[in-house]
Amino acid sequence: MKIVIASGKGGTGKTTVATSLAFLDAANGMNVTYADCDVEEPDGHLFLRPVIEWERPIEKPVPVIDSRRCNHCGRCSQVCRFGAIVSLPQRTVVFSELCHACGGCQLACPAQAIQERPRPIGILRVGRAGRIHFVGGTLQIGEAMSPPAIRAVKEALPQSDLILLDAPPGTGCPVVETLRGADMVLFVTEPTPFGWHDLQMAIRLVRTMELPAAIVANRVRATTEDNRWRQRLISADIPVWAELTENRAVAEAYSRGEIVAQVIPEFAKELNCVMERLKASINERACGHQR
């Protein structure tokens, strides 16, 4: 089962929750994978500290022009909708950062002068953190497009009962890429105007993609403002699976790179119900398959 941990707003606790859940699930005997899909700013490894078993470059196929065959007819630059090929009278130049690797230029070239070669855009790392399988992608600095790197992470996922995909913030194409093919979404949100505003955007996205969702409310305080916020969450019509109390000790443990559920029992207790629900869903699915 693939669960995406998403939020809309950044810094609401996606990685804290995802690494803690992976820890709790593994401690409960589940076969769990943590996959870092925030390839622009991947942080999961700082907490899980996995032993990397293998790594390889993440590559994107980009066109390379055979200068002996190319007669600079300009057809490739005409068909490229991304402006990644410029055809000059004596030279044809590829701007590979702009290339979406659609293959259109190769198909269009009448002289068969275009071939695709892989170009590294990041690194894929696969390993283990205790009993947790770890898959993480890191986008090279200066590369603009993260979806191909996210795809590489998803293609390297091992067989597991439970796969937790740690999503990037926002609602743009990297988040869409992470969500594609998932079974459900777990939103981590916080009781602030920004948290609420961005959560609504993220909810709209998962509705468009027809994915089931649940909420983990983080940094909740016992104030009237937070009660009002709770009412809003209820109106959003998405089940709230857990409320995590605001706690400075959690923030301090996080700052040191500790898996919060491992070192703060109260936090683990509050998150345990999420773990139980995930376990139940997996069992249900297993029964469904047997039938």
Next chain:
Amino acid sequence: MKELVVISGKGGTGKTSLTASLAVLSDRCVVIDCDVDAPDLHLLLEPHTIAQQPFVGGRKAYIRESACQGCGRCRQLCRFGAIRLKNDVVQMVTAGFAVDPLACEGCGVCVDHCPQEAIELRPQINGRWYVSRCKRGYLFHASLDVGSENSGKLVTHLRRSASEFARKEGLTLLLTDGPPGIGCPVIASLTGASLALIVTEPTVSGLHDFERVLHLCLQLGVPALTVVNKADLNLQMVERIAQSSVRCGAKFLGTIPFDPDVVRAEIAGRSVVEVSDGPASRSVKAIYSAIMERLAQSLDAHQSELVSINVKQGSPN
């Protein structure tokens, strides 16, 4: 004209709260919310929209049902898995394909290779962008439709429009609230800016992400300044960030302590410098002065550079 871009690498470190305070302190400036995937600045600046326009970003493929013969060539060639069997009824022999707009990148390969010429690229309205009058100046902001691509394009569009507007109005400071990460919208926000202000937090991930976004600034040739927010959380980590910052040539500007007044201000829909004179508010004011000093210096440097170029050009051959 000067443009300061506030970025962070890691999300949720306080970019938007700080940008709002800087906007209020700077009196007359044009503010740009470039976090178009999760824009929040309008929640603090009380904008009154004076103009708005749809944003036409990219194009997406569209299959004319009447012309499609169902040969499946488009599906074979599409590398983004964007051509789906309609309703997934596999038995259908003809007219059975549709485009998944969330997966389509608008490359046009299907259009160019459809034997029936049944596919066309149609412009997509990806969102709207707004010009608003706010407390002490103007705000350029946008709302991107969920799941849309082209956030980089929209960012570039917003920055260009804001800078033209500022020139006309005689305003000399652009203040940009950037997106998290290091990808396409961040590159679009930073390219050609005068100065980047990196706001981070004293955590392992704050440090890690700070270093990545700082290297992006160096690659793009944008000088950077560093601020650590919620600094009292982990003083050891503050020191490590400061060291890393100085090593890479980014001036370490200072810290902002954790202060509940920041969230209180956010709930009230204001910036912290308007509602509080607490520790966070005082630090932000000090940081504001330091930034302005830095911007003035870089302006001088820039002008003297221009002067030297003019001198060279003006000199006899």
